[in-house]
Amino acid sequence: MLKELAKFKGFSAKNLPKEEPFAPGHRACQGCGEVLALRLALKALGMNVIAVSATGCMEIISSPFPYTSWRVPWIHIAFENAAAVASGVEAALKALKRKGRFPKNRRVDVVAFAGDGGTADIGLQALSGALERGHDFVYICLDNEAYMNTGVQRSGCTPYGAMTTTSPPGEKSIGQMTWKKNVPAIAAAHGIPYVATATPAFFLDLMNKVKKAALVNGPAYVHIYSPCPTGWGSKGEDSIRLARLAVETRIFPLYEVIEGKYYITRKVTKPKPVEEYLKLQRRFRHLTEEHIREIQQRVDAEYERLLRLAECL
Amino acid sequence: MGKRIAKEVSIAVAEAVKQCRVDVIAAYPITPQTHIVEHLSELVANGELDAEYITVESEHSAISACLGSVATGARTFTSTSAQGLALMHEILFITSALRLPVVMVVANRALSAPISIWNDHADIMAQRDVGWIQTFAENGQEAVDLVYHAFRVAEDRRVMFPAIVNIDGFTLSHMIEPIELPDQEQVDQYLPPFKPRYKLDPRKPISIGPVGIPEIYTEAKKAQDEAFKNAYRVIIKAWDEFEKIFGRRYRPVETYRMEDAEVALLIMGSLAETAMTAVDRMREAGKKVGLVRIRLWRPFPLRDFVRAVKGVKMLAVVDRALSPGATGGPVAVEVRSALYQVPGRPRVVSFIAGLGGRDVTVEDFEEMADKAYFYLKKKPKESYEMIGVKE
Amino acid sequence: MPKGKDTALMSWKEVPFGCYILEPGNSVKFKTGDWRSFRPVLDKEKCIKCGQCYIMCPEPAYEQDEEGYYIVNLTYCKGCGICASVCPKGAITMVIEEV
Numbered sequence: 001m002l003k004e005l006a007k008f009k010g011f012s013a014k015n016l017p018k019e020e021p022f023a024p025g026h027r028a029c030q031g032c033g034e035v036l037a038l039r040l041a042l043k044a045l046g047m048n049v050i051a052v053s054a055t056g057c058m059e060i061i062s063s064p065f066p067y068t069s070w071r072v073p074w075i076h077i078a079f080e081n082a083a084a085v086a087s088g089v090e091a092a093l094k095a096l097k098r099k100g101r102f103p104k105n106r107r108v109d110v111v112a113f114a115g116d117g118g119t120a121d122i123g124l125q126a127l128s129g130a131l132e133r134g135h136d137f138v139y140i141c142l143d144n145e146a147y148m149n150t151g152v153q154r155s156g157c158t159p160y161g162a163m164t165t166t167s168p169p170g171e172k173s174i175g176q177m178t179w180k181k182n183v184p185a186i187a188a189a190h191g192i193p194y195v196a197t198a199t200p201a202f203f204l205d206l207m208n209k210v211k212k213a214a215l216v217n218g219p220a221y222v223h224i225y226s227p228c229p230t231g232w233g234s235k236g237e238d239s240i241r242l243a244r245l246a247v248e249t250r251i252f253p254l255y256e257v258i259e260g261k262y263y264i265t266r267k268v269t270k271p272k273p274v275e276e277y278l279k280l281q282r283r284f285r286h287l288t289e290e291h292i293r294e295i296q297q298r299v300d301a302e303y304e305r306l307l308r309l310a311e312c313l
Numbered sequence: 314m315g316k317r318i319a320k321e322v323s324i325a326v327a328e329a330v331k332q333c334r335v336d337v338i339a340a341y342p343i344t345p346q347t348h349i350v351e352h353l354s355e356l357v358a359n360g361e362l363d364a365e366y367i368t369v370e371s372e373h374s375a376i377s378a379c380l381g382s383v384a385t386g387a388r389t390f391t392s393t394s395a396q397g398l399a400l401m402h403e404i405l406f407i408t409s410a411l412r413l414p415v416v417m418v419v420a421n422r423a424l425s426a427p428i429s430i431w432n433d434h435a436d437i438m439a440q441r442d443v444g445w446i447q448t449f450a451e452n453g454q455e456a457v458d459l460v461y462h463a464f465r466v467a468e469d470r471r472v473m474f475p476a477i478v479n480i481d482g483f484t485l486s487h488m489i490e491p492i493e494l495p496d497q498e499q500v501d502q503y504l505p506p507f508k509p510r511y512k513l514d515p516r517k518p519i520s521i522g523p524v525g526i527p528e529i530y531t532e533a534k535k536a537q538d539e540a541f542k543n544a545y546r547v548i549i550k551a552w553d554e555f556e557k558i559f560g561r562r563y564r565p566v567e568t569y570r571m572e573d574a575e576v577a578l579l580i581m582g583s584l585a586e587t588a589m590t591a592v593d594r595m596r597e598a599g600k601k602v603g604l605v606r607i608r609l610w611r612p613f614p615l616r617d618f619v620r621a622v623k624g625v626k627m628l629a630v631v632d633r634a635l636s637p638g639a640t641g642g643p644v645a646v647e648v649r650s651a652l653y654q655v656p657g658r659p660r661v662v663s664f665i666a667g668l669g670g671r672d673v674t675v676e677d678f679e680e681m682a683d684k685a686y687f688y689l690k691k692k693p694k695e696s697y698e699m700i701g702v703k704e
Numbered sequence: 705m706p707k708g709k710d711t712a713l714m715s716w717k718e719v720p721f722g723c724y725i726l727e728p729g730n731s732v733k734f735k736t737g738d739w740r741s742f743r744p745v746l747d748k749e750k751c752i753k754c755g756q757c758y759i760m761c762p763e764p765a766y767e768q769d770e771e772g773y774y775i776v777n778l779t780y781c782k783g784c785g786i787c788a789s790v791c792p793k794g795a796i797t798m799v800i801e802e803v
C-alpha cells in the first residue's frame with residue numbers, strides 16, 4: 001500500500017464533508033449522472049483545489065456567463081487539453097512554492113475534468129503526456145459514453161451496439177460497431193501510482209477513490225461512469241439505477257490499480273444479465289437477441305480478464 | 314553595462330529568458346527553435362535557472378500548459394516555429410482573450426508542404442489575428458532586447474496580453490553575433506516581478522474561460538480589442554524606459570535614408586542589412602530609394618507607419634509569405650489598406666520573396682526597387698509578384 | 705424593431721477582465737426550479753434521515769434542517785425523481801406540479 005494512503009480512513013455516510021464546491025443553479029439536464037459524478041468528486045476533494053475543465057457538457061452547464069457553479073478556482077481552455085493545462089498549473093505551483101511566492105505548506109490539489117471524448121479521443125495525447133511526465137495531479141474522466149455536448153455523437157468510449165447520431169443503426173450497421181476503449185488500462189500502462197474506476201451509484205467508493213487519487217504523489221486517473229438520460233434515452237430518475245446495474249451486470253466493473261496492482265473493489269459474484277441494463281435505454285432498443293448474447297459474452301470475457309489481472313499479481 | 318560578446322543568437326535569447334527569471338517553460342522541439350529550448354533545458358538542469366521545464370508531448374500541449382501556468386501566477390515562456398506554431402493556433406486566440414501574458418519567441422520558418430525547415434514568415438503570418446503583441450527582430454541584439462521588452466509589456470497590468478518575438482529562423486537564430494547581455498540588476502530594474510491581476514488560487518476562487526453567450530460575446534470582444542489597442546502606449550513607454558536603462562532606442566517603425574525617398578522598400582525581420590546595402594548602392598547610382606522596417610506588427614502602429622512613408626511615391630512591400638489568390642502578400646495587403654484613407658498616399662506594389670530559405674540578395678532588392686520605379690509609369694499586371702523564382 | 709445590442713447583458717466597458725467570473729458559485733442566483741414538472745414530497749414518518757436523497761441529488765437541492773431531515777430546496781430542484789428512486793424507505797413521492 002502506498003504510504004500516502006496509510007493515514008486515510010475513508011469517508012463514511014456519517015462524516016461526509018459539508019462543503020459543496022459545486023453550486024446548484026447549473027444547467028445540466030434533469031437527472032444528469034455526469035454532474036452528480038462531478039459534484040461528488042469535488043465534494044471528496046474539498047475547497048483546496050484548482051480545477052481544469054475540458055470543453056463538454058460539464059463546462060457548458062457550469063459556466064454560462066455571468067454565472068459559475070464553481071466555488072473553487074476553475075479554468076477552461078479547450079476540448080483536448082485539460083491534462084496539459086493542468087500540467088501547467090501544477091508546474092506553476094511547484095515553482096512558486098519553491099520560490100516562496102505561494103505558501104509552501106499549503107496543499108492544493110490540481111484536478112482536471114474531461115468527458116470521454118475529451119479523454120479517450122481528442123485529449124488522449126495530452127493525457128498520456130501529462131501522465132508520463134509524472135505531474136502531481138488528478139485526472140477525472142466523466143464517461144457518459146458519447147459526445148453529449150454536441151448532440152450525442154459516438155466516441156471511443158461508446159459501447160458496442162449503442163445508437164448515437166453518428167453511429168445510427170441501419171441496414172448495414174447495428175449502431176456503434178466497436179467495443180469500448182479501455183482507457184483505465186491505457187492510464188495504468190503509464191505506470192502511474194493510482195488508477196480507479198467509479199460510479200455515483202456507489203458514492204462512498206467514488207469519493208474515497210477520488211480522495212486517494214488526490215493523496216497519492218504523482219499522477220492519478222479516475223474513470224467515472226456517468227449516466228446521461230438525454231443521450232441514452234433513459235429516464236432521469238433511473239440514472240442511479242443504471243449506474244448500479246452497470247456494476248451488477250459486470251459491464252462497468254469497479255476496481256483500483258495501485259502501483260500497477262489490480263484490486264477489484266466490488267466483486268460481482270452473481271451478475272445480473274446485461275439485458276436488464278440494456279433494456280432501460282433507448283440507445284440499445286434496436287439490438288436483437290443475438291447482439292445481446294454477443295455483448296454478454298464479451299462482458300463475461302472482459303470480467304474474466306480483469307479477475308485474472310487482479311489475481312495473478 | 315554588460316559586455317559585448319560573440320554568441321549564437323538562440324543562446325543569447327535563452328540567456329535573456331533566464332535573466333527575466335521565468336518560473337515555467339513549456340516547449341516542444343522544432344527546427345530552427347531548438348537551440349533556444351535546448352539551452353534553456355541546460356540552464357535549468359545545471360541550476361542556473363530556477364524554473365520548471367515541462368517537456369510536453371506537443372506544441373498544442375506546450376501552449377496549453379503555458380496558459381495553465383500563467384493563470385496560476387507564474388512567469389512563463391515558450392518558443393516554437395512553423396508546424397509547431399500552426400499546431401498551437403487554436404490556443405493562441407484563447408491566450409489573448411483570457412488575457413494570459415505568455416511570452417513566446419518564434420524562430421520563423423516556412424510551413425509545409427513541401428516540408429521545409431528554412432526561413433520565411435508563413436508561420437507567423439498565419440497567426441495574424443490571434444490577438445498577441447507581435448514584434449520582429451532585425452539582429453541578435455534586438456532579439457534579446459525584444460525579449461525583455463515582451464515580458465515587461467505583456468505582464469503590465471494595463472496590458473496583460475501575450476507577446477511573440479519573431480526572429481528569422483537560421484538567418485538570425487543561428488547567427489553568431491556580438492551581443493551585449495545587460496547585467497542582471499539592470500534587467501531586474503526594467504522588469505518587475507510578475508503580479509497578475511487575477512490568478513487561480515483557492516484563497517480567492519475565480520472562474521476563467523466561461524461560456525460566452527450571444528448576450529456577452531460581442532461586448533467581451535470589444536473590451537478585448539480596446540484593451541489591445543491601448544497596449545500600444547505601454548509598448549512605446551516600455552521602449553522609452555528601455556532606452557533610459559540600456560541606452561538602445563527602439564521604435565515601432567524604423568527608417569533608413571527615407572528623407573527624400575521616392576521609392577521605399579518595406580520589410581520586416583532580419584533582411585534589413587541586405588536591404589540597406591541595396592539602398593546604399595541605388596543611392597550611389599542616383600536613385601532616391603529608402604527603406605522602412607516594421608518592428609511592431611501587432612498592434613499595428615498605423616500613425617508611425619504613415620509618418621514613415623510620407624512623401625514616398627511607391628512603396629515596394631517585400632513579403633516573406635504567400636497568401637494564395639489574395640490581392641497581395643499579407644504585409645502588402647495590410648499596408649495598402651492602412652494607406653487607403655491617407656491623402657497623397659504612395660502606391661503599393663507587392664513582392665513575395667525569400668520563401669522557404671531562398672536567399673534575398675542585394676541584387677534582388679535592387680530588382681524590386683527598379684520594378685517599383687517602372688510601375689510608377691506602368692501599372693503592374695498582377696496584384697502581386699514572386700521574386701527570385703526561376704522561370 | 706429593437707437593435708441587436710439591446711439584448712446585451714452589459715456595456716463592453718463593464719465586462720469583467722478577460723470575461724472572468726469573479727464571484728464563486730454565483731449560479732445560485734439562477735433558479736432551475738421552474739424546469740420542474742414533478743415535485744418530491746417527503747413523508748417524515750417514513751424517513752430515517754439516511755441522507756441518500758441528499759447525496760444523490762445532482763443539483764444539489766437538499767439541505768438538512770435542525771431536526772436532521774433532508775428538505776428539498778424547490779428553488780433548484782429540477783424534479784428528476786432520483787431522490788425518490790433511491791430512498792430506501794419510499795419516503796419520497798413525486799407529485800405533479802400544478803401550473
Ligand SMILES: Cc1ncc(C[n+]2csc(CCOP(=O)(O)OP(=O)(O)O)c2C)c(N)n1
Binds near residue numbers: 079115117145146149
Ligand atoms: C477542437 C474541437 N473539436 C470539436 C469541438 C466540439 N466539441 C465540443 S464538446 C464535444 C464533445 C464532448 O464530448 P465529451 O468529451 O464526451 O463530453 P460530454 O459533453 O459528453 O460531457 C465536441 C465534439 C471542440 N470544442 N473543439
Ligand code: SF4
Binds near residue numbers: 031033058061148228
Ligand atoms: S446531455 Fe447528458 S451529460 Fe450532458 S448535461 Fe444532459 S444529461 Fe448531463
Ligand code: SF4
Binds near residue numbers: 750791
Ligand atoms: S433517502 Fe429517504 S429515508 Fe433517507 S433521508 Fe432521504 S427521505 Fe429520508
Ligand code: SF4
Binds near residue numbers: 031764765784
Ligand atoms: S427530484 Fe431530482 S433535483 Fe429534485 S431534489 Fe430530487 S434528486 Fe434533486
Ligand SMILES: [Mg+2]
Binds near residue numbers: 115142146
Ligand atoms: Mg461524453
